[in-house]
Every structure is written in structure tokens, then in C-alpha cells.
Amino acid sequence: MRRTSSLLTALLALIAGISLASAPVASATDISADAADVAKSAGQKWALRSVLTGRYVSVELNDPDQYEWRMKARSEKVGSWEKFTIHTNHAGTTMSLRSLVTGFFATAEYEDAGDRNGMLRARGYRLGSWQQFTAHYSTPPAFLNSPAGSVGVSFESVDESGYAGRWVAVSGDGTLRAMTPTPGEETRFVLEPVDAPTEAPYA
Numbered sequence: 001m002r003r004t005s006s007l008l009t010a011l012l013a014l015i016a017g018i019s020l021a022s023a024p025v026a027s028a029t030d031i032s033a034d035a036a037d038v039a040k041s042a043g044q045k046w047a048l049r050s051v052l053t054g055r056y057v058s059v060e061l062n063d064p065d066q067y068e069w070r071m072k073a074r075s076e077k078v079g080s081w082e083k084f085t086i087h088t089n090h091a092g093t094t095m096s097l098r099s100l101v102t103g104f105f106a107t108a109e110y111e112d113a114g115d116r117n118g119m120l121r122a123r124g125y126r127l128g129s130w131q132q133f134t135a136h137y138s139t140p141p142a143f144l145n146s147p148a149g150s151v152g153v154s155f156e157s158v159d160e161s162g163y164a165g166r167w168v169a170v171s172g173d174g175t176l177r178a179m180t181p182t183p184g185e186e187t188r189f190v191l192e193p194v195d196a197p198t199e200a201p202y203a
Contacts, residue, residue, distance in 0.1 A: 045084070045100065046083070046085070046097075046192065047082050047083060047191075047192045048073075048097065048190075049144065049146070049189060049190045049191075050073035050170045050189055051141055051144065051152070051185065051189060052170050052188065053170060053174065054144060055075055056073065056074075056075040056076070056077070057071050057073045057075075057176060057189075058072055058074055059082075059101050060072055061081065067116070068123075069099075069102055069104070069122045070121045070176075071120040071122060071175070072173070072176065073170045073176065078194050083100040083101070083195070084097040084098060084100065085100065087127065093134065094132035094134060094158055095132070095133055095153075095155070096127055096133070097122075102123065104125055105122065105123075105125070105127065105131040107121050107122070107124035108130050108131075108157060108159065108163070108168075108177075109121060110178075117179065118166065120176040129161070130159055133157060134156040135154070137153055138154070138188070139152055140152045146192050147193060149192075150190050152188060152190050152191075154167060154168070154187045154189065155168040155187075156168075157178045166180060166181060167180040168180075168187060168189075169184070169186040170186050171186075
């Protein structure tokens with residue numbers, strides 16, 4: 001418990017001062033109006049890597065319609081589609097990821113039907129319950145060779161409409177979905193710092 005608390009405290013210290021500028025509501029093909037300013041105001045950038053696949057999570061700009069901007073662990077390297085900033089709410093008890101390429105927050109699609117149900121898409125313009133997760137921290141596995149400052153994390157939904165306690169997991173095609181009832185290897189990720197050197201987020 002003490003180690004988990006220190007992980008969270010140190011991680012929050014790294015991202016202190018982040019601005020939670022809200023983007024306007026956008027159509028499916030618009031990029032957030034302030035996306036270009038995110039890199040200037042958000043401090044440390046992070047890549048999210050799946051422990052199960054070893055791949056980095058990308059925001060899929062070219063997927064059509066309701067699949068557009070879905071988050072998929074499919075990349076072998078980090079580019080602009082794989083970069084996020086970290087934002088917290090409720091005195092740091094929840095974590096949200098904001099895509100640098102869209103300027104919007106990762107959102108769990110709990111009202112979509114079929115294979116879109118629970119899908120994570122970087123399209124949220126505010127921090128509602130679909131955009132917030134309880135973060136559970138761990139040590140990154142050695143086989144990933146993550147850089148200094150990386151931290152293992154799993155995301156548990158805090159949604160208030162019946163999906164609380166669902167975990168974000170990598171599905172068969174790499175798509176991230178917040179629908180798994182219990183944590184497992186598919187729910188484990190690593191946050192890796194990118195673009196700037198940083199101290200490890202724990203003592």
C-alpha cells in the first residue's frame with residue numbers, strides 16, 4: 001500500500017501544472033481546436049504500451065465512422081499517434097489520457113452496441129465518468145526494457161452507469177476496451193516517458 005501511494009504521489013508530482021483546457025464539441029472528422037497547444041501546455045508526454053503484446057497504443061485517425069480515433073495496441077514505435085498526456089481529477093484519485101494527435105480524452109464507449117461496446121476512442125472533450133479511470137500501479141516487466149521513469153499501470157472504470165469495475169484490456173485485434181470484469185495479463189500496460197528526460201515516478 002505504501003509503495004502504491006508513493007507511486008501515485010510521485011507520478012502526480014511529474015504532471016503537476018497540467019492545464020485541463022476543454023476542447024469544443026467536434027464532428028467525427030474534426031481535430032480538437034487546441035490540439036496544437038497541447039504539447040506546449042501539458043508537460044511530460046507518455047506512450048502507453050501493452051504488456052501482453054509489447055505494442056504501443058495508437059489513436060487510429062484513418063478508421064471510418066464510429067471506429068475513428070479508436071485506441072489500438074498495434075505500433076512497434078512511438079510517433080505522434082502514440083503520444084498522450086496524463087490528467088487527473090478528484091484530488092488525483094482518477095487518471096485520464098489525452099491524445100496529442102486529436103487533443104481529446106480517451107473515452108470508453110459504453111452506449112455503443114456490438115463490437116464497439118466499451119471501445120476506447122480519443123474523442124472526449126471533457127472529463128466525465130467515461131473518461132476517468134482508477135489507476136493501479138506496478139513495476140514494468142523487465143522483458144519490455146522500458147526506459148527510466150516508466151511505470152506499470154492498469155485502468156479500472158469509474159463509470160456511474162453500470163460499468164464501474166470494468167478493466168481496460170487489449171482485445172484480439174489490439175483494440176482497447178473497458179469491459180473486462182477482472183484484471184489479467186491483457187489489462188496490464190506500461191506508461192513510458194517520451195520526448196523529454198524524466199525521473200522515475202517512484203522512489
